[in-house]
Amino acid sequence: MPDARRLSTIDILERLVSFDTTSCESNLPLIDWISGYLTAHGVPFRLSHDPTGLKANLHATIGPGLAGGIALSGHVDTVPVDGQRWNSDPFALRLADGRAYARGACDMKGFVASCLAAVPDIVAMDLRRPLHLFVSYDEEVDCGGARVLMEQARSDGSMPALCIVGEPSGMQPIVAHKGRLAVRVEVKGRPGHSSRPAEGVNAIHAAAEAIGWIGREAARLEREGRRVEGFLPAHSTIHVGLISGGTILNIIPEDASFEMEWRTVPGDDAFAELDRLRRHAAETIEPAMRHVSPEAGFRFLPLNELPPLAIEEDHPLVDLVRQCGGANATGKVGYGTEAGIFQQNGIASIVCGPGDIAQAHQPDEWIALDQLAACDRFVRRVADTLTRAA
Known part of the structure; x- marks a missing residue:
């Protein structure tokens, strides 16, 4: 079980990719690891399961028990490695040439690792509104995990007002997808x-x-x-x-x-x-x-x-993500994400995360270390905005 020591994004990513969370497998060992990490840092969370009980979402909340706030969302299931030719073990993180290689490193355990590494800093902040962490299952199948997560959040009154889905976008804000x-x-x-x-x-x-x-x-x-x-x-x-x-x-x-x-x-x-x-x-x-x-x-x-995603360019969430990430331009993409489901449930949502979607689902999947560093800064800046929220 993890203790309350600080772990870097790379430390955490190394652990996350070591769990084979291909969508056909259980994700419970990984969820157990995250649960222990959050418990060690005094962060409360709730789990919600699929009908088999072999997969779980995790919804953690840092800060006051008030309505609203911002969610940082990432899925931890991955596509298979079967039939792909890898140059190293896909479930062991390999660092080389400024890149981190492993299945899920880009899509999208890198973002989840960055959020978890920031937990000690966020816990120390005087948040006026809550910071939520969504960790979901089965995004690569049918996004069933996100739907279950929304059902639970609605039933227990813990719906955030805003959500940033950290799918790989090169840290560019994505305001719409098909x-x-x-x-x-x-x-x-x-x-x-x-x-x-x-x-x-x-x-x-x-x-x-x-x-x-x-x-x-x-x-x-x-x-x-x-x-x-x-x-x-x-x-x-x-x-x-x-x-x-x-x-x-x-x-x-x-x-x-x-x-x-x-x-x-x-x-x-x-x-x-x-x-x-x-x-x-x-x-x-x-x-x-x-x-x-x-x-x-x-x-x-x-x-x-x-469902598709579309958020107006002048929405406050778009401005927040631009400011925290330092990107002026926004984009639209043809791939789908859980953001459309969150938006469908009344949460204003946007996509912004580290890595390039072109690297996802590929043999020798990788994410650039400078993208993870940019995401580390981004996550802390997003959390800092909640210290000034009305």
Whole structure:
């Protein structure tokens, strides 16, 4: 169990990356370590678990037990290392050439380590409003941890007013990101011998018709979709990433499936787009299928959804992050974060954290040490603003 000695960001990062918190694994050993560290520094916290009890969020609060304040938020689950060629153990921190290498070093245990290293300094501050620390699970899967965390904070009255999500942004304030809706589409046909196609319903052909519509929809969005400048691309997108079906060539395939996603700019509704696809299948593809087999047709199964993020450039939180980080410019990104969920729950949110998203999920994932140092300064400056809060 950690004692109350000061640990540097690198010291803490070394410990955090040593825990394999790939999203398919339990994160409880890491959460236990953080819990011991916070307890040693007299910081109260609450845990909230997933339905299995094998994963937990941690919500710590430093300062007065008042409403509002600022949350610093980071997830500690990571993507797998399977199939990647690393030059060193991905779960052992390696320092070289001004970089720290390990799975999760960039996305996003580096930010969490920086926040934890600042705890002794923040505890010593005379905070007028609370500083919250959110540590969540399953961001890389469906952001289920953030949703559970919000449920707990709402139920116990500990919702912050503002939130900074420390996803890697090069310490640039990110004021907007796209939303994401991932859907699995299952197609049921009717089997038969391939020499007598009229007696069966080819599930792959039906899936292909739907995928053709999706391709045309992608072109429509590129041509005439809503534009929000600052995103790349500036419009919402749609694509199919996985497809499967059939058994052997001389059997009409009874089953087919594919997985697809929308990435929507603020102002577009991915569920409304899903309804358009449902209507197209119901009106254009399914009638011919059900003429042969009443049981044939489509099922649409949403897998996960992330709401988009958008905060006004003149919001006080944007100004606070600019001042504390020393960055004048703001940005918009195409990837999603938990910030959209926090905003959806009434917390004004922004993204700003150390590292480059291009290094995330890669073999030999790394974060620059000067980025961690900049984050160390940033976290303490954010906390210091709470000593002057009204």
